[in-house]
Amino acid sequence: MSYVPPHMRNSTSTTIDNNTISTSNSHSNNNNNSLFNPSRRTSAAPPPSRFLSAPDPLFPPWQPSQRVSRMNPHQIEEVRLRLNLDVTSDSPAAPTPIESFTDMCLDPSIMKDIAYHDYTRPTSIQAQAMPIALSGRDLLGCAETGSGKTAAFTIPMIQHCVAQTPIRRGDGPLALVLAPTRELAQQIEKEVKAFSRSIESLKTAIVVGGSNIEKQRSELKAGVEVVVATPGRFIDHLQQGNTSLSRVSFFVLDEADRMLDMGFEPQIREVMRSLPDKHQTLLFSATMPVEIEVLAKEYLSSPVHVKVGKVSSPTTNVLQNLVKVSENEKIDRLLDVLVEEASQAEKSGHPFPLTIVFVERKTRCDEVTEALIAQGLSAVSLHGGRSQGERESALHDFRSSSTNILVATDVASRGLDVTGVSHVINLDLPKTMEDYVHRIGRTGRAGSTGLSTSFYTDRDMFLVANIRKAIADAESGNTLSFATGKFARRKEKEAAAAQKEANIAVSKNMGIGAASVNIEDKYKFMMSASNNKGEGTADSAWDD
């Protein structure tokens, strides 16, 4: 399929009929059971733009600096090699990677905000993804945790919004970002605000579950340029007619794979089908299972695939430590680690390092938090069973370091960026390699180093084998990626099942049963003597 930029795609008769989206897009949805069925709309539908067609989105031609435009293929290849970029694209070729924000020729207000935030140069993913997004292309971006994917879509998104015909009261947003959890959506919205602080006309709305729906409704109806949302609540608003997709020409799925995992695939597909013809779509994650590639093939127009380094693998900034324990020792061993860490910090005059303890279930989260508090440690819990106010206050306390330990379910595993987290402890290992990659990626961000300690039991041997392989691959510089995603996992498991018994025996012989510590001297001050244990079932924290 050859690439058709958004502004050249078949113009559709995108109209708003009684506030319902109707497009002649080949993906358009003619199903009466549509999630966005007009019959489900409330009488309070947005009024003034009701009978007007949405103005066409604008994709003004974008050019980088002359210096970049003059680069020859050899130089481009050299930059990609240096930045560890793997780029594939149908024609036309992917835009040139750009190693300075100045060469990106961004709106001066955005440049001012980039400088204000002390971003001196783009990270690898930004260097390649931003020119792609700025030139109106679709993108599938995969780069390790903490590598700056948020700004890679936020900055071009703001530039895109600035170029559009102003929104009118009752119009839907120009850009939509969907993220899997409320806290992540809130964090992304803050970043949008951070890079648009000099652009007064750009308004954003955060649309997540657990928060005041009335306030969201009135913000949406008044009109905002950017909506950052969790899928469930956003779809509620679409169904109630509080907003529409008719002007969305920049669509981002952050942690795209997680949202499919959460069962939002039908809704996400429907959103993608209902977007106006002229739009661009960007999908990001640190892990890219095949399911995402399938979705991208269906809905993205000749996307550029950008991979930085080793796909779906733990960041090499984190020193990974695996410790075998028995299930009922786990909490004691955790206390040993944390109490030791506290005393080392006290001795060295350092503050207690910010630590996230991941557990499998909500109830266990509270139980572990109580045990830590009883031991005199400062801990809060974050899980889907808590009220939104409690969730926000727990994260606020942790971000401000007034509490040093966050005990969380996987609700905190994706995207959260808390400066200063130096230790991630998996009290219970997750079920999948992807979750492990994201969990330990809460430390070792933006080029800093971190430590992870994972307790495991016999039931975790399959994942432990994968983690060991990842560690060995990182040590040997092997850049082969893991097969991830449901299909790949099923295949792997089938193969593994046959050898399960033998593997366990072999692991024992190889000493996996013993506490296995892989810690460089520089991290030793953060470690206790040793420790170990594990088990559980899936947590239903994903209630957004």
Ligand SMILES: Nc1ncnc2c1ncn2[C@@H]1O[C@H](COP(=O)(O)OP(=O)(O)OP(=O)(O)O)[C@@H](O)[C@H]1O
């Ligand atoms: N160009 C840059 N210069 C300096 N710091 C940056 C730059 N880009 C991003 N950062 C910082 O790096 C940190 C990580 O960024 P971000 O949260 O976007 O990572 P991510 O790739 O989305 O990670 P994850 O996969 O965990 O979601 C943030 O604190 C961000 O402010």
Ligand SMILES: [Mg+2]
């Ligand atoms: Mg992110």
